[in-house]
Amino acid sequence: MTEDLLTYDDDRAVEFIYDFLDKNDREQLSKDDIQYVLDVIYEYYESEGLIDEDTAEEANIDEEKMFEFIAKAARKDGVNLNDELIAQILEGEFQYGVSIGVYTPEE
Numbered sequence: 001m002t003e004d005l006l007t008y009d010d011d012r013a014v015e016f017i018y019d020f021l022d023k024n025d026r027e028q029l030s031k032d033d034i035q036y037v038l039d040v041i042y043e044y045y046e047s048e049g050l051i052d053e054d055t056a057e058e059a060n061i062d063e064e065k066m067f068e069f070i071a072k073a074a075r076k077d078g079v080n081l082n083d084e085l086i087a088q089i090l091e092g093e094f095q096y097g098v099s100i101g102v103y104t105p106e107e
Contacts, residue, residue, distance in 0.1 A: 007100050007101070007102070010035065010038055012096070013038060013093065013096045014031050014034045014035050015031075016092065016096040016099070017089055017092035017096060018031055018034060018092075020091070020092035020096075021088055021092060022088075025085060025088050029085060029089075033085075033089075034089055034092075036077075036079055037074075037081070037086065037089045037090070037093070038093065040070045040074070041066065041070065041090075043069075043073070044066050044069045044070065047069075048065075067083075067086060067087070067090065070086055071083060071086055074086065
């Protein structure tokens with residue numbers, strides 16, 4: 001496991017993402033909803049082999065495919081998240097990752 005992955009803290013990520021969301025989105029979501037999306041993101045990474053030590057540092061993530069994976073899981077699990085809320089959570093998660101150095105924004 002890389003050092004970057006060790007610095008990723010789910011509790012901090014949930015707080016960061018919650019604070020990142022605008023007030024209207026926060027009123028529609030619970031922190032459990034955000035944690036659910038983080039868990040599904042991890043499932044996606046695992047299903048795509050992106051958690052392996054060899055791929056973790058240089059992985060390119062297909063954001064569209066990941067979004068669809070999360071939306072499908074939410075529908076299947078009966079979690080009330082629309083596409084806009086999922087997109088906002090994903091953007092917040094990305095910004096959290098950038099803030100701790102896990103992700104590098106594309107230029």
